[in-house]
Amino acid sequence: MAMIEGLTHLGMGKLDDGRTLLPRVLPGEEVNVDQDGTVRIVTPSVDRVSPPCRHFKTCGGCAMQHASDDFVADWKQEIVRKAIAAQGLNTVFRDIATSPAQSRRRAKFAGQRTKKGVMLGFYAKGTDTIIAVPDCQLITPGLHDARAALEALIMFAASRKSHVSFTVTETSVGPDISVETEKELTSQLRMDLAVFAQKHGVSRLVWQDEVIVTMNPPAQDFGGVSAVPPAGAFLQATKHGEAVLRDAVIEITQGAKSIVDLFAGSGTFALPLSKTAEIHAVEGEADMIAALDRGWREGKNLKRVTSETRDLFRRPLEPDELRKFDAAVIDPPRAGADAQIATLAASDVKVIAMVSCNPVTFARDAKMLVAHGFTLNWVQVVDQFRWSPHVEVVASFTRK
Numbered sequence: 001m002a003m004i005e006g007l008t009h010l011g012m013g014k015l016d017d018g019r020t021l022l023p024r025v026l027p028g029e030e031v032n033v034d035q036d037g038t039v040r041i042v043t044p045s046v047d048r049v050s051p052p053c054r055h056f057k058t059c060g061g062c063a064m065q066h067a068s069d070d071f072v073a074d075w076k077q078e079i080v081r082k083a084i085a086a087q088g089l090n091t092v093f094r095d096i097a098t099s100p101a102q103s104r105r106r107a108k109f110a111g112q113r114t115k116k117g118v119m120l121g122f123y124a125k126g127t128d129t130i131i132a133v134p135d136c137q138l139i140t141p142g143l144h145d146a147r148a149a150l151e152a153l154i155m156f157a158a159s160r161k162s163h164v165s166f167t168v169t170e171t172s173v174g175p176d177i178s179v180e181t182e183k184e185l186t187s188q189l190r191m192d193l194a195v196f197a198q199k200h201g202v203s204r205l206v207w208q209d210e211v212i213v214t215m216n217p218p219a220q221d222f223g224g225v226s227a228v229p230p231a232g233a234f235l236q237a238t239k240h241g242e243a244v245l246r247d248a249v250i251e252i253t254q255g256a257k258s259i260v261d262l263f264a265g266s267g268t269f270a271l272p273l274s275k276t277a278e279i280h281a282v283e284g285e286a287d288m289i290a291a292l293d294r295g296w297r298e299g300k301n302l303k304r305v306t307s308e309t310r311d312l313f314r315r316p317l318e319p320d321e322l323r324k325f326d327a328a329v330i331d332p333p334r335a336g337a338d339a340q341i342a343t344l345a346a347s348d349v350k351v352i353a354m355v356s357c358n359p360v361t362f363a364r365d366a367k368m369l370v371a372h373g374f375t376l377n378w379v380q381v382v383d384q385f386r387w388s389p390h391v392e393v394v395a396s397f398t399r400k
């Protein structure tokens with residue numbers, strides 16, 4: 001018998017032999033590992049629960065369904081607490097906000113033709129085997145409803161030999177579907193796909209980055225302001241998570257008349273913030289900036305939004321460019337934003353709302369701000385990646 005000593009940041013259990021990692025176990029559990037690798041739980045943890053999804057063991061989508069919500073909440077907060085402690089920081093933690101089950105509005109499905117017809121699902125962890133997930137507890141009912149269309153699309157997009165993948169986003173005017181496939185796009189196929197999109201109420205169909213048809217612009221509502229993100233472009237994973245992040249960002253920057261939104265995407269924060277403040281939005285992807293700008297132009301009663309396509313790793317906004325802003329919002333990718341944080345630290349900006357999907361780079365960047373006179377007032381963990389090891393945070397920084 002052996003004991004689980006703790007979890008890695010990816011949720012794998014660390015056996016007390018110091019080397020073995022096991023899935024779907026919890027700290028303190030006593031286990032037997034058979035010769036064939038089968039794990040038997042001898043003494044379960046009080047935090048163990050029955051997985052809410054019947055696909056949990058086979059599907060690679062979720063890692064933590066065997067643990068109670070309270071356990072996962074504490075575990076994720078602890079990951080952030082340790083990351084900031086490693087940088088010599090400490091702060092107040094607001095209550096975690098966990099998105100409900102069945103709220104993930106975007107998913108990547110895999111599909112394949114089979115002897116009997118088609119198979120649609122997710123890849124089993126670490127394999128290229130597709131597992132059907134008709135009762136997936138993560139995705140929205142709207143994404144479930146799109147499955148019939150995707151199954152029909154497999155017939156167009158996959159061969160017996162090659163798989164196809166679909167990135168699907170729920171919108172109020174039908175699923176927004178991007179197809180990745182090896183299949184050649186002939187003019188006949190193009191016509192068939194347009195008919196398919198109409199028949200299945202697809203809002204937009206994209207084939208290998210090429211928009212085949214937009215039946216209805218797949219707009220997203222960003223806190224009351226609408227924009228049409230480019231196909232497959234970054235979007236917060238759940239509407240709930242987006243709302244929590246947006247409310248936090250609005251609260252942190254409250255009273256600011258002029259705000260810079262760095263790594264602005266398609267306007268998740270810039271557009272709602274423009275109800276009360278002038279915004280300068282900066283983002284590396286030109287098509288996202290175009291979506292943001294169009295959303296602003298078509299919006300009502302918004303203050304001025306200027307925007308700029310710019311690589312903020314190579315060309316961060318300099319302190320003199322930041323001078324005119326009362327507050328900054330910064331939401332970088334996993335790598336963090338050390339160059340932009342350095343110029344923010346050297347600027348005279350006094351209020352920063354930072355959103356991050358990586359506790360390690362968040363803590364590194366927070367340390368730089370604190371070293372330049374900022375106080376890390378509070379952190380909130382926003383768990384829009386329920387049952388996965390992903391951790392997202394929003395944090396308030398101010399200085400006198």
Ligand SMILES: C[S@@+](CC[C@H](N)C(=O)[O-])C[C@H]1O[C@@H](n2cnc3c(N)ncnc32)[C@H](O)[C@@H]1O
Pocket residue numbers: 234235236263264265266267268269282283284285288310311312313314331332333357
């Ligand atoms: C985590 S997303 C946040 C987007 C937006 N704030 C939102 O909530 O929807 C990070 C964004 O940074 C952009 N990005 C990545 N690398 C960049 C770079 N070097 N310069 C500027 N933007 C970049 C991505 O295109 C993406 O839109």
